Amino acid sequence: NAGVTQTPKFRILKIGQSMTLQCAQDMNHNYMYWYRQDPGMGLKLIYYSVGAGITDKGEVPNGYNVSRSTTEDFPLRLELAAPSQTSVYFCASSFATGTSGNEQFFGPGTRLTVL
Amino acid sequence: AQSVTQPDIHITVSEGASLELRCNYSYGATPYLFWYVQSPGQGLQLLLKYFSGDTLVQGIKGFEAEFKRSQSSFNLRKPSVHWSDAAEYFCAVTLGAGSYQLTFGKGTKLSVIP
Numbered sequence: 704n705a706g707v708t709q710t711p712k713f714r715i716l717k718i719g720q721s722m723t724l725q726c727a728q729d730m731n732h733n734y735m736y737w738y739r740q741d742p743g744m745g746l747k748l749i750y751y752s753v754g755a756g757i758t759d760k761g762e763v764p765n766g767y768n769v770s771r772s773t774t775e776d777f778p779l780r781l782e783l784a785a786p787s788q789t790s791v792y793f794c795a796s797s798f799a800t801g802t803s804g805n806e807q808f809f810g811p812g813t814r815l816t817v818l
Numbered sequence: 819a820q821s822v823t824q825p826d827i828h829i830t831v832s833e834g835a836s837l838e839l840r841c842n843y844s845y846g847a848t849p850y851l852f853w854y855v856q857s858p859g860q861g862l863q864l865l866l867k868y869f870s871g872d873t874l875v876q877g878i879k880g881f882e883a884e885f886k887r888s889q890s891s892f893n894l895r896k897p898s899v900h901w902s903d904a905a906e907y908f909c910a911v912t913l914g915a916g917s918y919q920l921t922f923g924k925g926t927k928l929s930v931i932p
Binding site for chain 1: 827850852854860861862863864867908912919920922923924925
């Protein structure tokens with residue numbers, strides 16, 4: 704049981720380039736999330752998904768896109784990288800039901816630098 | 819909108835000393851409360867959570883937290899800190915059962931002096 708996995712661990716992009724951050728979970732969780740973490744700012748929600756085929760915006764979605772074609776995978780796409788997207792990105796998943804407390808499990812993160 | 823405040827950005831304690839990290843939330847009802855720890859270069863790991871019932875909850879690594887409704891607080895404690903506890907600690911709140919949204923505080927960085 705690998706939990707939540709993310710690739711790559713590190714990446715340097717040039718301004719205007721695009722890339723996809725990969726996220727997968729093997730816990731059969733229905734909810735998945737993407738966060739970004741900037742120094743001193745905690746975690747901000749970018750996008751989330753409540754199940755395959757369903758996604759929605761979080762607090763800071765501009766400049767990003769997501770898709771969820773399967774329960775396991777939730778890739779995050781950066782189309783035109785900008786220096787403001789330099790951050791550490793975390794994927795998380797949870798099994799949220801009417802009686803659960805939405806405990807989220809986090810991946811190890813991807814450190815992205817845009818130059 | 820709900821919010822979480824961690825008043826201390828950085829705390830330094832000596833190894834063996836006791837620790838208390840503060841967390842206050844702003845929300846009308848009783849939310850679900852969490853403490854996560856992040857070691858350098860790592861993801862977030864859940865330390866403990868409070869949903870209902872006993873207001874003193876025990877977590878992993880010897881940590882505990884107490885929910886105080888009257889003070890809207892959920893402070894994290896440890897009686898004796900170890901050098902390996904040096905990390906960043908995040909308090910988080912969710913609205914309730916089935917809610918997707920987890921709101922995080924900005925974190926408290928803990929340094930431990932040998």
